[in-house]
Amino acid sequence: xxxxxxxxxxxxLRAAEELLAAHGAEHVSLDxxxxxxxxxxxxxxxxxxxxxxxxxxxxxxxxxxxxxAIDTAGSPLGPGSPPRARLLAxxxxxxGLAERNxxxxxxxxxxxxxxxxxxxxxxxxHGHVTALVGEARPDLDASFAAHALLGLFDADLVGRVMAxxxxxxxxxxxxxxxxxxxx
Amino acid sequence: xxxxxxxxxxxxLRAAEELLAAHGAEHVSLDxxxxxxxxxxxxxxxxxxxxxxxxxxxxxxxxxxxxxAIDTAGSPLGPGSPPRARLLAxxxxxxGLAERNxxxxxxxxxxxxxxxxxxxxxxxxHGHVTALVGEARPDLDASFAAHALLGLFDADLVGRVMAxxxxxxxxxxxxxxxxxxxx
DNA sequence: CAGACAACCGGACCGCCGGTCCGCATAGCC
DNA sequence: GGCTATGCGGACCGGCGGTCCGGTTGTCTG
Numbered sequence: 001x002x003x004x005x006x007x008x009x010x011x012x013l014r015a016a017e018e019l020l021a022a023h024g025a026e027h028v029s030l031d032x033x034x035x036x037x038x039x040x041x042x043x044x045x046x047x048x049x050x051x052x053x054x055x056x057x058x059x060x061x062x063x064x065x066x067x068x069a070i071d072t073a074g075s076p077l078g079p080g081s082p083p084r085a086r087l088l089a090x091x092x093x094x095x096g097l098a099e100r101n102x103x104x105x106x107x108x109x110x111x112x113x114x115x116x117x118x119x120x121x122x123x124x125x126h127g128h129v130t131a132l133v134g135e136a137r138p139d140l141d142a143s144f145a146a147h148a149l150l151g152l153f154d155a156d157l158v159g160r161v162m163a164x165x166x167x168x169x170x171x172x173x174x175x176x177x178x179x180x181x182x183x
Numbered sequence: 184x185x186x187x188x189x190x191x192x193x194x195x196l197r198a199a200e201e202l203l204a205a206h207g208a209e210h211v212s213l214d215x216x217x218x219x220x221x222x223x224x225x226x227x228x229x230x231x232x233x234x235x236x237x238x239x240x241x242x243x244x245x246x247x248x249x250x251x252a253i254d255t256a257g258s259p260l261g262p263g264s265p266p267r268a269r270l271l272a273x274x275x276x277x278x279g280l281a282e283r284n285x286x287x288x289x290x291x292x293x294x295x296x297x298x299x300x301x302x303x304x305x306x307x308x309h310g311h312v313t314a315l316v317g318e319a320r321p322d323l324d325a326s327f328a329a330h331a332l333l334g335l336f337d338a339d340l341v342g343r344v345m346a347x348x349x350x351x352x353x354x355x356x357x358x359x360x361x362x363x364x365x366x
Numbered sequence: 367c368a369g370a371c372a373a374c375c376g377g378a379c380c381g382c383c384g385g386t387c388c389g390c391a392t393a394g395c396c
Numbered sequence: 397g398g399c400t401a402t403g404c405g406g407a408c409c410g411g412c413g414g415t416c417c418g419g420t421t422g423t424c425t426g
Contacts, residue, residue: 003394
């Protein structure tokens with residue numbers, strides 16, 4: 001990749017973030033992103049393939065730290081902790097991530113609306129949660145329950161809950177739900 | 184409403200259903216619906232206001248029987264049964280409804296993507312589930328749990344589960360999840 | 367039955383969007 | 397300094413949801 005290509009790639013990602021923060025997920029078209037990045041529309045598509053690809057990449061970037069933490073021993077998130085604690089810790093982290101990136105979550109949802117299960121980040125999360133649920137509650141359909149738990153972070157739902165009680169309410173509702181489910 | 188208006192209204196609803204059944208939710212544009220109904224596009228919008236309105240109305244139609252059953256004593260669905268049984272019965276009915284109307288669920292989801300909580304049918308369902316959860320598990324955030332339970336009927340998830348085990352698998356996964364949650 | 371009016375219809379039209387394409391520019395290498 | 401592959405920009409496309417208005421038609425009245 002040429003140096004200018006790398007620069008443009010970064011400019012596009014940052015422009016997309018700014019527009020998300022400024023105008024909400026619904027008003028971020030790729031024309032606008034391109035314009036804000038000081039770049040042609042074609043460049044956006046060459047770099048990211050599609051709208052879907054752009055938001056997937058953006059989410060992957062924001063989720064990277066969490067992805068690493070999951071595989072690293074030493075916190076309740078990592079291997080070594082009991083599955084129930086790991087799962088609760090993971091969901092709590094996810095709540096934080098959703099809070100800090102609500103507009104991105106919304107945009108990502110829309111962009112991945114068809115074939116939402118193909119998104120790499122979602123797939124990783126789902127695999128993780130499925131495994132943990134399988135250990136903690138072997139009687140359940142773990143994959144199904146994992147989709148349901150990840151569904152708690154639907155952007156509209158998160159927004160609604162946070163409007164009433166902020167991230168604290170979100171965290172406690174999620175935790176309460178997960179604890180009830182795990183028994 | 185004039186007689187021709189009533190006829191057209193019905194023709195549009197039936198055409199939309201046929202198109203949903205024939206091609207999936209993604210390929211049903213309002214032009215196509217209008218053409219299939221033998222009607223101008225303007226007529227579709229005059230009758231239903233928007234794409235959203237059309238699919239909301241269609242879902243409301245299909246959900247009417249369930250809505251009545253909920254308020255009528257005499258089955259596990261209706262008032263008089265214990266909340267836990269009512270909730271499980273309701274979710275089971277919803278699974279059946281989702282199975283029989285998968286394409287409609289998908290189209291409805293897309294059409295209501297912004298402001299999904301404004302859909303009248305969803306609001307009714309959510310109120311019902313919230314009340315039942317509140318009785319069965321007063322320790323939970325009932326409204327939040329209700330959204331989560333209704334999220335189980337996301338069209339993509341339903342489709343995926345049914346691809347693996349048909350409606351039987353869907354019903355048992357839903358039931359298992361709900362039972363675990365209610366303890 | 368005739369006439370008149372309101373309700374309704376059709377489809378051309380609009381702006382916007384995601385996505386494509388190709389002639390031109392330039393970064394990076396010899 | 398010159399050559400080429402890589403990348404760039406933005407005009408362009410098809411399709412969408414939604415609007416609008418000139419013409420049509422159901423219906424009510426006398």
